[in-house]
Amino acid sequence: MRVIAGFFTCLFMMSQIFTPLSVYAADRKYEGVDVSVWQGDIDFSKVKEAGKDIVYIRAGYGIAEDEKFRENAERAKEAELKTGFYFYVTALNVTEAQKQAKYFADLIKEYDYDCIPAVDFEQFSGLTKRQANDIAIAFIETLEQYTNTTPMFYSNSYRTASLWEDTLTRYPLWVANYGGEEIPKTGIWQTWAGWQHSNKGEVLGITGKVDLDYFTDDVLVDRHGDACQNELPFTDVHPVEWYYSAVCNLYEGHLISGVSKTMFDPSGDARRDMAVAILYRLDGRPTIVNAANFIDVAEGKWYSNSTLWAKENKVAMGYKGELFYPENGIKREELVEFLYRYAELKGYDVALTKENCISKFQDANEVEKWAVDGLQWAVDRGILVGTTGATLAPKEIATRGQMVVMIDRFMTVYKA
Secondary structure (H helix, E strand, O other): OOOOOOOOOOOOOOOOOOOOHHHHOOOOOEEEEEEOHHHOOOOHHHHHHOOOOEEEEEEEEOOEEOOOHHHHHHHHHHOOOEEEEEEEOOOOOHHHHHHHHHHHHHHHOOOOOOEOOEEEOOOOOOOOHHHHHHHHHHHHHHHHHHHOOOOEEEEEHHHHHHOOOHHHHHOOEEEEOOOOOOOOOOOOOOOOOEEEEEEEEOOOOOOOOEEEEEEOHHHEOOOHHHHOOOOOOOOOOOOOOOOHHHHHHHHHOOOOOOOOOOOOOOOOEOEHHHHHHHHHHHOOOOOOOOOOOOOOOOOOOOOHHHHHHHHHOOOOOOEOOOEOOOOOEOEHHHHHHHHHHHHHHOOOOOOOOOOOOOOOOOOHHHOOHHHHHHHHHHHHOOOOOOOOOOOOOOOOEOEHHHHHHHHHHHHHHHOO
16 A cells, blocks of 8 residues: 555644553554555465464455456465455545445455455545545445445544544544554544554565554454344345345344345335334333324234334324324434434433534435434434435435344444
């Protein structure tokens, strides 16, 4: 990797943010290198003999494959090194970023990698700070969807403090810091998963200089696709899809079913009755005390107890307190509000760790007043990440895939 110096004339110097030593208890667990075509032919067995545990391999850049990607991937695996892949982003807008992220995911999907994919975005010529962040977020979120794995974000210490926005801190940091500090500077990130501590290293098996890294357990893959203990019955849900693990978790937890025995319909509209039914089941299907349901919910419907529970516990207020419209599609802001109220019902901590989390989204002004607190909380906790790096789409009907992913994230955050 190359760290390209200052394309932003508008960036000003900021004092670096130091993190207490206590948060680095697991640092430097693994020694590693990152390589590309520039290292030429590599003898990975000697790299392993030299005491290296992990190798990150460049898979590509832009819409091009690194010429040594496949050879490096196969030989590193033969040498029994833990392997991961990174990608050099050249996108100049959100559309290009999404296209490049999918290309990266397609390149690596046939390989059994041990370490989470990494995003190397350091080419900023002509971009504003806002544009750079939108591109970075669009790329990493798209990559996350296509790989079912939380990727890692690569940056240097200066930019972690002066360029990137809080949204990116949801992703582990691989920080480049060559100053020789005992603890690298991580800016707005609280800690690091990877530390590239030298770009002039010498390692047995590699001719010339190579980047040297320390890594923690946070770079190791926890593949969401492994969540399914048994094969799913749904023919339209595949392990490569971004919602796969959420479907696995909720299906095996007896919280969801398909639209038929063999179809889940992840792209179909999620409905209001479905959302409260899942939360009712998550709450253990408690006994209903209040017998007054919404006036548009007939007795004996499969969702009658769910809506009754939701009304009784103020998880769903309904329209003017009387109508629920159970079979209507549920808007993304409505789904978040149900989750927010359920969290309050259970006594979970809903305090914000960051203020005004939704202000960075272009459509934040479209959020209804009653939904603002819930969306702030959901973005803050990583339950809602937006449809792109710049849009929340609060008025859009959530898809069934989006619904199960948000609920799965909620369950992860609160260990529900």
